[in-house]
Amino acid sequence: MSNGVNDRISRLRSRRSGLDRAAVVTQDAKDFIVNRSRNQEAWESRARDMPYTTFALGAMQEVDPTYTQISLETAERVCNQLEKRLSPSVQFELQGSVPLNVHIRGVSDVDLLVLDTSFFIYDTNGIKSRAGHYTPAAPGRTSVSVLSALRSDVDRALRAAFPAATVDSKSPKAVKIYGASLARPVDVVPSHWYDTAAYQSSGQKHDRAITILDAQKMTTIDNWPFLHIKKITDRCDATYGGLRKSIRLCKNIKAELEAEGTKINLSSFDLASIMYHANTTNLTAGRVYELAILAETQRFLDHLWMNKDEARRLRVPDGSRAIFDAENKFDGLGAVSKAMDDLLRAVAQEQHYPLRLQSKPGLQESRNAVMYSVIQ
Incomplete structure (x- = not known):
């Protein structure tokens, strides 16, 4: 992760707490945000001394209700x-x-x-x-x-x-x-x-x-905003929340890349639409093995990057258009996919001791290493 995992965790906290946009809210709301941001969220303490795992877990979670x-x-x-x-x-x-x-x-x-x-x-x-x-x-x-x-x-x-x-x-x-x-x-x-x-x-x-x-x-x-909501909701329910976690993970990776100066030619709608087509069985595994969601997200993004003709055939959930309706969207796919590769490898090295001895473990090996990792 090019700008340091601790920087990314810091920006993730800022996004989730609202500190990144405190300038566009009322003073009362700003005070609430500042006070609330002092409280640690549950994901921050689930993988102590494993910052890449911490980031991955945090990037999947819903915003404080x-x-x-x-x-x-x-x-x-x-x-x-x-x-x-x-x-x-x-x-x-x-x-x-x-x-x-x-x-x-x-x-x-x-x-x-x-x-x-x-x-x-x-x-x-x-x-x-x-x-x-x-x-x-x-x-x-x-x-x-x-x-x-x-x-x-x-x-x-x-x-x-x-x-x-x-x-x-x-x-x-x-x-x-x-x-x-x-x-x-x-x-x-x-x-x-x-x-x-x-x-x-x-x-x-x-x-x-x-x-x-x-x-x-x-x-x-x-x-078709209501059809989009229904399609995503139905598939998310079928994966016990796995689809929403995958979408949030992609959106947070995009936010990090943009914070580091990389333009991503994929909208949030596009990212949600992409992950809608991911393997539901693998996403469902996230109900028990949460990092399986990272493994499937990385696998599917990499698969589409390597199989662009297949990617071109994918349509948004409401069916109204192709997801990749402009060729420059593949630039965004490539950037998000590579960043997800890097995150997967880093998390796998934290979760599986033998991989720490490798400078760049294979992607399949990394997926296998995190697929059944249990994070309390």
Whole structure:
């Protein structure tokens, strides 16, 4: 690990405690973070005198639920203020890593969807559409026009509700608000519903898509955030939490590489999507042998790096696109995979004495060494 494992453990603590983002929260929240950061978390004492193992274990764990609850409460507070100031036709939902519980920061941005329910689009091939259940939108009302107006209304409402906070409209897809009395940053995403053919048949929320605006290009993008959450959650439950731990491990490795100056052309969504396709049996072994999750994460990343045609065929969990839809994403895969190789070898040397005598043990040998290591 290029910048020293102790530096990485320090940054991991900082991310998890929120110290890394203390500048964007209230003074009360900052005081809470500083005081809370003095408490040692359980993972820090599970592998004494084994810093690589300590880092690997810590990188897998969920953020303190108290921090997550504060994030959710802050989003609810913003939601309540917007509800008072926007049209009665708006509806609110959460998307992203916080409701999915794969966030890695104590101070995480929360994605709050604001849906204008007075307008929606639908798949004309769906069963309800063919049966005549839908009425076309009024002339002149388009996704772009409706979402542009909603974005302007959201911007004004946020500034009126939180005059001392910073409202940042530079992002083309969200209006960010942070600071003043807000304990967490919130990304407010103007959107509307898209009734897919699957939703028209099932009536299930996870089959319903949303449409968001790219305000820079003045075009729209269709997303399936609830299907993504359901797919990841179902597979994580089947692995007794192993998938979420693998995703967090990948995201923390990415954060470390970026802190050390390496650009990673993979989003958090991409990393979650990659590990969704990993071997579930190996991830399930993490229920008893937690380091088996590291072994499988390393194995699968290395496998995709060595088999790029197979990687190109993988799709995100909601099926909407290929994961590797741009060739430069393989640069990110290579960097994360190599860093995971290095971490696996270092952990294996800590866990298996004979490997300490080797300067660079083999990857299969290293996986075998950690697969059944028991960490109390």
